[in-house]
Each structure stands twice: as C-alpha cells, then as structure tokens.
Amino acid sequence: MHRNRAEVNTQPADHSPTIALVGNPNTGKSTIFNGLTGLKQKIANYPGVTVERKTGTARVNGQQYHIVDLPGTYSLNYTKIDERITYQALIGEYEHEKVPDLVLIIVDSSNLERNLFLATQLMDLEIPAMIVLNMDDVAREKGITINKERIERKLGIPVLSVSAHRKEGIKAIKEAIHSHEYKRPGPLKWEPPQPLRRAIAHLVEKWIEPHTNLPDRSYAIEALRLISNNKLPDSFYNFEEAELGQKAIEEACSIIEQEGGNPVAAEVMARYDFINECTQDSVEQEETDEFSLTDRIDAVATHKVFGPISFVLILLVMFQAIFSWATPFMDMIDLVFIESGNWLSSALPPGILTDLLVEGVIAGLGGVVIFLPQIMFLFFFIYVLESSGYMARAAFVMDGFMTRIGLHGRSVVPLISGFACAIPGIMATRNIENWRDRIITIMVLPFMSCSARLPVYALLIAAFIPKTTVFGFINMQGLTFFGLYFFGIVMAIIAALVMNQFFPKEQQSPFMMELPDYKMPKWSVVFHNVIDRGRIFVTEAGRIIIAISIVLWFLASFPKTDFPADTPSQTETATSSFSPQQMPQAYQLKHSYAGQFGSFIEPVIEPLGFDWKIGIGLLTSFAAREVMVGTLNTIYSIEDENSDIVTLKQKLINDRDPETGEAVYSTATAVSLMIFFALAMQCMSTLAIVRRETNSWKWPLIMFGYMTTLAYLCSFLAFQIGSSL
Ligand SMILES: Nc1nc2c(ncn2[C@@H]2O[C@H](COP(=O)(O)OP(=O)(O)OP(=O)(O)O)[C@@H](O)[C@H]2O)c(=O)[nH]1
Ligand SMILES: [Mg+2]
Structure with missing residues (x-):
C-alpha cells in the first residue's frame, strides 16, 4: 500500500511568483507549506521529515503564488540526497525550473545562531529573501527575546516573527509575501577573510x-x-x-x-x-536553570540501559494493543458485512449479477475492511511516536546496535516507518548520508511487517492459533502476532549482517541528529491523520480488491462445468464431515480457470503446505498483500454457497479435502503461510520505489530474488517440521 505520495504538480503553468521554503530541519517549513496551500504534507517532530520537493499554490488577495516545500538542511554544502534537492532547487539546477522569486528562510527562533548560518549562505545567492522567525512561542517559553528590527537592519532583508502552527501566523506570512518587493538584495555585509x-x-x-x-x-x-x-x-x-x-x-x-x-x-x-x-x-x-520536561524524559529515554529497554517496551505495547484493542471493532465490521451480504442476496433476484455483487465484491471487500481498526491503531501509534519527538531518540539509542549490524542510527526511523508501509520508509532513507548504509537499509526494510500483512496474519492467527494463555497471562494469539513482527526484525538483522560482509566497509559517518524538544502531539491533527489513513486504506485497497474480486470471480465461476453424476469421491465423502451438497460448487471451482491455474502451480507450493486455493491467493497478493484475504474470501464464497453466515475464518477451519475429508489447513500450513508473508517480496509498488531510489534495476531484482527465495526455504522448513511433529 502506498499512501505517502502527495499530489505533485511540477509545472507552474503561469507567471505567478514561485516562493521557496528553506530552512534547517524541523523548523516548521512543511507546517507553513500546509498552512499556505491547504495541502497535507507530512509534519512530524524530528529532523528530516521532508525528503522530496513538493509544490502547491496559495492565493493572497487574488494573486496566485507557487509554493515549494523543500527538505531541511543545515547548510548548502550538502552531503545527503535530500539536502542536494534543496541546493539544486535554489541554484536553478532543476530542468524546466527557474530559480525561486522569493525565498522564505524559515528559522527556529529558539536556536537563532545556528539557523542563521544557512540564512547567510542563502543570502549570498542574491535571491530576494525574507526571514521568518518561527516557533515564536517556543522561544518565549525559553525566555528568549529577539529584536527583529535590529536583525532586519544587520541583514538588510525583512524579518517576520510568527508561530506557524497558529492561524494568525499563516495570515501574517501571507501578507508579508504579498507586500514583499521581490527586489534582488544587495550583497551581504559579511566579509570572507x-x-x-x-x-x-x-x-x-x-x-x-x-x-x-x-x-x-x-x-x-x-x-x-x-x-x-x-x-x-x-x-x-x-x-x-x-x-x-x-x-x-x-x-x-x-x-x-x-x-x-x-x-x-x-x-x-x-x-x-x-x-x-x-x-x-x-x-x-533570560537565565533559566531548572530542568525542562525534555531533560527529565530524556534522563530515561536516552539512558544507556533504560533507553533501549524503553524502546523495546514501546514496540511491545504497540503490537499487543493493535492486536487486542482492535478486536471489538473488527467484530462489529464483520457483522455489518455479513448481514449486508445476506440482506442483499435475499433482496435481489437470484442470478449471476447478485452472485457477483455478494460473492465477489461484498465478500472481497468485507474481508479486508475488517482490518481497518488494526491499521488505524497502528498508524495512531506511529503518529504519536513521530509527533512527540520520540523517533529521534529511538534513532539515538539504537545507533550503537545498528552500527554493529552494518546499518546506521539513521536507519531506525525508516525501519519504524516500514511497519506502516515500506514505501515511505524507503523514501526516508534519503536521510542517510552513506550510500552503503542506505542501500543495506533499503534492502532489509521490507522485512518490517507492513500494515498490508496485518490482515493476513490476523486472519490466520484467529483461525488456527488457539486462544489459550501461556504463563498464565500472555495471550497465545497475541504472542504469535508479536512473534511475526519480531521474526521480521530478526530476519532484517540477519540479512543486514550478511550484506555487511559483501559490501566494502567505508568510513562510517558519525551519528548526528538533533534531539528536538518533546511536544505534546496535537490530538486533533493525529486523529485527523489516522482517519485519513483509514479512508485511504479503504479506497485504495478497496479499489484494487474490487477489481481483482470481479476478475477473480469470473475466473473462478467459468467455464461452467457439470458435476458428474457418479464420481468416486462422492462415496468417500459420505464418510467424512464434508457435506455432499457442497460438491457441485467445489467441483465447479476446481475446474474453473482459476482452479486450473491453481492446480497448475500446486506442485511448486505443495511442499510448503499450500493448496491450489492459496496458490491463487499468492498470485493476486503480488498486486498488494492484503488482496490475499479478499481472494480467499471470494473463492470460498463461490465454493460454499450455503454458508451465508459463516466468516472466512470459519470457512478456512471447516475446509475439507473433497476426496479424503481431512482438514485442508493444519496449523503447520497456517504457520508456513504466515512465514511466507513475513518474508516474501510481494509488493510491486515497493519494487518500483527501490528502482527509482537506486536508479537501477539491479537492486529491486536482487531484493525480489533473495527475499522470495528466503521465504520459500523458511516456509518449507516450517511446514515440513511442523507437519512431522
Ligand atoms: N510550538 C511550535 N511548534 C511548531 C511550530 N511550527 C511547527 N511546529 C512543529 O514543529 C515540528 C516540525 O514541523 P515540520 O513542519 O515538519 O518541520 P519541517 O521544517 O518541515 O521539517 P523537515 O521536513 O524535517 O525539514 C512539528 O512537530 C510541528 O508541529 C510553531 O510555530 N510552534
Ligand atoms: Mg518538512
């Protein structure tokens, strides 16, 4: 699932002035961009959030402006890709792109000196510029007062003081843009020796x-x-x-x-x-000598021993919560879909269209939408970590460990983003200076279990892992769930260690990341974002799933075959728990196009414990992993017309081999399948992004090859060992 790409409109179509937002990382550039344009670029409380150049438009008193949000940078002497993007935009190195007409130099007022370093460099470019002293509120809280008239006189450009996350702040910036003279400033009064x-x-x-x-x-x-x-x-x-x-x-x-x-x-x-x-x-x-809240939290969060412990605890709580808190909501959604399916099939005249709607679309969609609560919880936690400022600490405390396994402290934020989706995670690696550290991070990142795997894990766990407790208080299902995430992390570590051997060790760049002050997340923004993610999940995943469900429904329903009157299997099933009434549908499905394809690849996946139905699911899940669930749902609804109030989970448990009457899925199959999903590279969009970010086909091909081979081997072992026990 790729949801982090915002609308980009690269071509200013007219002669409206272009305004670039430039400044140190984490100073509020994207906050200002969003305020001016009404768009929703990602904002978070750690340096290096924006890694791409984004444009939008603002309108002030009828005049249109192109606004460009740029990655933060401490200086124009770039060393990382994101910083280079900013440099190129400013010196007019982009194709078809002119130098901005005005640069807003966004400055963190609570850290003026360091921020002015970049400001003086920008002014040397002799582009019309204005300084926006942002985070006025923070500076005041820290007892800092800035005489902006004096700074204005010294630098010779307008200076504005605002708090950008307030409405009045944005209004003031708009007015200042509108009344700016857009004159090329005279040379700066600093004298190089x-x-x-x-x-x-x-x-x-x-x-x-x-x-x-x-x-x-x-x-x-x-x-x-x-x-x-x-x-x-x-x-x-x-x-x-x-x-x-x-x-x-x-x-x-x-x-x-x-x-x-x-x-x-x-x-x-x-x-x-x-x-x-x-x-x-x-x-x-003003002199203030009391310990700030940030200092007090950091005494634990960045402590040598307690720091890593709290990091692991935070992750543990997060996954446990996703699993247990979401359950009641999921049951509710499940009920709604089942009931509406039932209602539709009784309200509509029987026929092929009703079948398609109920079995194809509703079943396929319901199978995935049910996971909405878990996905929203996951995003909620990630947003809170990001907007509170904790992400930078996570990078800091994990740096030592990361370096030992061949990664870098800066790999931590991309890897955590990978729990949501690999794509923003891979984009975030632009923050890593060293090419070698960056490529290893990219190559192991898809092992982080992304939100698209959640539906598959959750379904299989609910169906095949007993609801028992271990050690009296740990829920076995929750433990399996956490185990899968942990398994992904361990595989990433092993893969990084192995790649570490292959890549020549270069000089490691030291870990340097500013630890921003903790901020209370703005809850309205967090909730807004979470709901937005949910909406994107439903519409984007929904669109693929509906399309695939329809195609699959046709492939699974045709060609129509007649059920032979006396097959030997019929007598066998009489002794099993498999209901003979289901035979015609099961027979039909097995001989449909989809069934034929599934049976064709069955020999390859049989050693992993997968049958032809899973085979079809594996194929469709290459479009997006969560489609697997929708696919199984569609297949089972076609096969099993009578069981209208049974959930997919129950159908999986009940599924019997028509010939032997044995359960099709054992726990070993389920474990093998979960392992396969944890490790295989099944996401086209991820491969496409790797191709773009590494600018070659080599890396996506290697990624696909090694991850999928590894998945096959591990699933094979898991199934063979599991079924012999
Ligand atoms: N207190 C306060 N916080 C602000 C203000 N403006 C922005 N923030 C917060 O500062 C943090 C960073 O904001 P962003 O807009 O993501 O910063 P950025 O400059 O785009 O950061 P990069 O993309 O990493 O370079 C977020 O947590 C914002 O909510 C402000 O005026 N006052
Ligand atoms: Mg930004």
Missing part, C-alpha cells in the same frame, strides 16, 4: 566559470561548497573533466593553508563571526 576570498576567485576562474553552467550569482557558494567538502562530488559535472576540477579545488585549498587556515573550517568560522556580530545586541536570553 582575504585568503578565502582569493581561494574562491581561483576556483571560479579555473573551474566553475569555464566548466559549469551555473548562474554567476551561485559561483561563490559553489566554490565554498567545493572548498569545504575538499573534493568534487559525483553530481553535476562531466566526469571526464573531473580531474581538472579536483586539481583546481586542491589549489584553492592550498591558498588557504598557506596562510595557516583550514579549508574545511574557513567558511564556517567566517560566517559565525558575522552571525555573532548580528545577534550580539539583538538576542536576549
């Missing part, structure tokens, strides 16, 4: 001007970027000329070194000199 200035000039003359097609105004920024990175990054440049560029960079660096400077630090030091001068007499900080 002599050697740095000479180094810039050298690099511009020898490399940037003759060999790139950047606009003049970004020459200096590009030169500074190359000097502080000390090497030519892989992008932008013609590879054959790379040697020339590298030589020019080295010469520029040696100009600085000759004067006793450090090329990596030269720009940083010079800019901070200027910034300190700016803030010296314009920022006041």
Whole structure:
C-alpha cells in the first residue's frame, strides 16, 4: 500500500511568483507549506521529515503564488540526497525550473545562531529573501527575546516573527509575501577573510566559470561548497573533466593553508563571526536553570540501559494493543458485512449479477475492511511516536546496535516507518548520508511487517492459533502476532549482517541528529491523520480488491462445468464431515480457470503446505498483500454457497479435502503461510520505489530474488517440521 505520495504538480503553468521554503530541519517549513496551500504534507517532530520537493499554490488577495516545500538542511554544502534537492532547487539546477522569486528562510527562533548560518549562505545567492522567525512561542517559553528590527537592519532583508502552527501566523506570512518587493538584495555585509576570498576567485576562474553552467550569482557558494567538502562530488559535472576540477579545488585549498587556515573550517568560522556580530545586541536570553520536561524524559529515554529497554517496551505495547484493542471493532465490521451480504442476496433476484455483487465484491471487500481498526491503531501509534519527538531518540539509542549490524542510527526511523508501509520508509532513507548504509537499509526494510500483512496474519492467527494463555497471562494469539513482527526484525538483522560482509566497509559517518524538544502531539491533527489513513486504506485497497474480486470471480465461476453424476469421491465423502451438497460448487471451482491455474502451480507450493486455493491467493497478493484475504474470501464464497453466515475464518477451519475429508489447513500450513508473508517480496509498488531510489534495476531484482527465495526455504522448513511433529 502506498499512501505517502502527495499530489505533485511540477509545472507552474503561469507567471505567478514561485516562493521557496528553506530552512534547517524541523523548523516548521512543511507546517507553513500546509498552512499556505491547504495541502497535507507530512509534519512530524524530528529532523528530516521532508525528503522530496513538493509544490502547491496559495492565493493572497487574488494573486496566485507557487509554493515549494523543500527538505531541511543545515547548510548548502550538502552531503545527503535530500539536502542536494534543496541546493539544486535554489541554484536553478532543476530542468524546466527557474530559480525561486522569493525565498522564505524559515528559522527556529529558539536556536537563532545556528539557523542563521544557512540564512547567510542563502543570502549570498542574491535571491530576494525574507526571514521568518518561527516557533515564536517556543522561544518565549525559553525566555528568549529577539529584536527583529535590529536583525532586519544587520541583514538588510525583512524579518517576520510568527508561530506557524497558529492561524494568525499563516495570515501574517501571507501578507508579508504579498507586500514583499521581490527586489534582488544587495550583497551581504559579511566579509570572507582575504585568503578565502582569493581561494574562491581561483576556483571560479579555473573551474566553475569555464566548466559549469551555473548562474554567476551561485559561483561563490559553489566554490565554498567545493572548498569545504575538499573534493568534487559525483553530481553535476562531466566526469571526464573531473580531474581538472579536483586539481583546481586542491589549489584553492592550498591558498588557504598557506596562510595557516583550514579549508574545511574557513567558511564556517567566517560566517559565525558575522552571525555573532548580528545577534550580539539583538538576542536576549533570560537565565533559566531548572530542568525542562525534555531533560527529565530524556534522563530515561536516552539512558544507556533504560533507553533501549524503553524502546523495546514501546514496540511491545504497540503490537499487543493493535492486536487486542482492535478486536471489538473488527467484530462489529464483520457483522455489518455479513448481514449486508445476506440482506442483499435475499433482496435481489437470484442470478449471476447478485452472485457477483455478494460473492465477489461484498465478500472481497468485507474481508479486508475488517482490518481497518488494526491499521488505524497502528498508524495512531506511529503518529504519536513521530509527533512527540520520540523517533529521534529511538534513532539515538539504537545507533550503537545498528552500527554493529552494518546499518546506521539513521536507519531506525525508516525501519519504524516500514511497519506502516515500506514505501515511505524507503523514501526516508534519503536521510542517510552513506550510500552503503542506505542501500543495506533499503534492502532489509521490507522485512518490517507492513500494515498490508496485518490482515493476513490476523486472519490466520484467529483461525488456527488457539486462544489459550501461556504463563498464565500472555495471550497465545497475541504472542504469535508479536512473534511475526519480531521474526521480521530478526530476519532484517540477519540479512543486514550478511550484506555487511559483501559490501566494502567505508568510513562510517558519525551519528548526528538533533534531539528536538518533546511536544505534546496535537490530538486533533493525529486523529485527523489516522482517519485519513483509514479512508485511504479503504479506497485504495478497496479499489484494487474490487477489481481483482470481479476478475477473480469470473475466473473462478467459468467455464461452467457439470458435476458428474457418479464420481468416486462422492462415496468417500459420505464418510467424512464434508457435506455432499457442497460438491457441485467445489467441483465447479476446481475446474474453473482459476482452479486450473491453481492446480497448475500446486506442485511448486505443495511442499510448503499450500493448496491450489492459496496458490491463487499468492498470485493476486503480488498486486498488494492484503488482496490475499479478499481472494480467499471470494473463492470460498463461490465454493460454499450455503454458508451465508459463516466468516472466512470459519470457512478456512471447516475446509475439507473433497476426496479424503481431512482438514485442508493444519496449523503447520497456517504457520508456513504466515512465514511466507513475513518474508516474501510481494509488493510491486515497493519494487518500483527501490528502482527509482537506486536508479537501477539491479537492486529491486536482487531484493525480489533473495527475499522470495528466503521465504520459500523458511516456509518449507516450517511446514515440513511442523507437519512431522
Ligand atoms: N510550538 C511550535 N511548534 C511548531 C511550530 N511550527 C511547527 N511546529 C512543529 O514543529 C515540528 C516540525 O514541523 P515540520 O513542519 O515538519 O518541520 P519541517 O521544517 O518541515 O521539517 P523537515 O521536513 O524535517 O525539514 C512539528 O512537530 C510541528 O508541529 C510553531 O510555530 N510552534
Ligand atoms: Mg518538512
């Protein structure tokens, strides 16, 4: 299920001004974007939420503006993909895309100095700009007062002070955009020291001007970027000329070194000199020496021992809750679907259309919608973790462990997002600097059990895992459920360890992530998002499921075959609990197109304990995993016309082999199937995203191959061992 892709409209169709939102991570850019455009970009309380460039439009007093939300970055000397996107947007490196007409530099007022670093870099680009001092409320709470007139005078551009999550804040920003003069500002009053200035000039003359097609105004920024990175990054440049560029960079660096400077630090030091001068007499900080709430929570949450323990506890509570709290809601939904199916089939005239509607659509849809409560609980927990600020702590406490298994602290947030859906998780890996860490994270991420597996697990657990308790208080079904999630995590760890051996170890980039202050989640926003997710789940999954149910219903109902009058199996079934009245439907299904296909692949999946019906389900589940449940539902409703008030769970339990009368599904089959779903790569959309993010077919192919092979082997073992016990 892919739900995290928002509408993107890339082509400004007219001459409305383009306004870009730029700033450090977690300063409220997307909050402002959403406020201005009315769209719903993801907002959360940790750095690095936005990893793509998103556009929308705002209207102020009849004038239309294109608004561009960009990934947060601490400086223009990018090292990660998301930061590069911001840099490219600003220097006009995007195809068919002009440099923004106005940049809103979004600043966290409670952290002014550090935020101004990026601001001074942006101003060097000489794009019309305005500073938005956001999180006014937070700064005030911390006893910080900023004299914005003084800052305005020092920097020479308008400064606005707001709290963006309030309506008035957004209104003020709109007015400021509307009344801005869009004049190219004069050069900033910061002076790079002599050697740095000479180094810039050298690099511009020898490399940037003759060999790139950047606009003049970004020459200096590009030169500074190359000097502080000390090497030519892989992008932008013609590879054959790379040697020339590298030589020019080295010469520029040696100009600085000759004067006793450090090329990596030269720009940083010079800019901070200027910034300190700016803030010296314009920022006041009241002394507060009491421990903040954040400090007190972090004493536990980031503790060496209690930190990891609380992380595991949080996950445990989350999965246990999803399993047990959702049950009453699920029973309710189940009842509604069964009753409406019954009502429809009695109210409509009997015939092929009624069959299609009741057996195909209602049964297929009901089989999946029933899992809505669990999915909403799952998203609720993830939203709370994200908006409270806990995600960054999870990354922090798990960094040591992650590094040991060949991943990185920054892999934690993508991996947790993977519990919802692999696609946003894979997108979130843009935050990982090192290509090797990033690719391993992507490759193991689909082992995190996503919400689409939930329906399959839940159905099989309800049908085949006894409701007993172990150790007197742990619910066996809940334990299995948690076990499946845990199994996915363990497999991810093992896979990461193995890949760790294959990939040459590069220099590990150290873990650096700002731990934002905890914030009470805005409950209205959380609930709104959860309901939104639920709606998307129903419409998006519903659409695929309805389509597949209809196709499948045809394939399973045709060609019509006549039930032979005296087959040997009929006499056999007389002794079994299999009801002979069902035989014509069962016979028909087995000889339908779908049945023929299922029987065709049965030999391959038989060693895993799967029959041809599951085979059909496996095939359709490659469209989306949750379709499996809808498929079984459709198949069983066709086979079993009389059992109108029996749930799919019951049908699975009751299913008998028409020839032997034995139960078709044993616990071993169920376990094997759950394991298969936990491990197999069955999601087209995930493969498509991996292809896009790695820019090659190699990785999605490897992913598909190794995950599906692993799934086959593990299911095989589970079934063979399970059924011999
Ligand atoms: N108290 C307070 N919180 C705010 C304000 N503006 C935004 N936030 C919160 O700050 C957090 C970060 O907001 P985002 O809009 O996601 O920040 P961003 O700059 O887009 O972050 P990245 O995409 O990671 O660069 C969220 O928890 C917001 O609810 C504000 O004015 N005051
Ligand atoms: Mg953002």
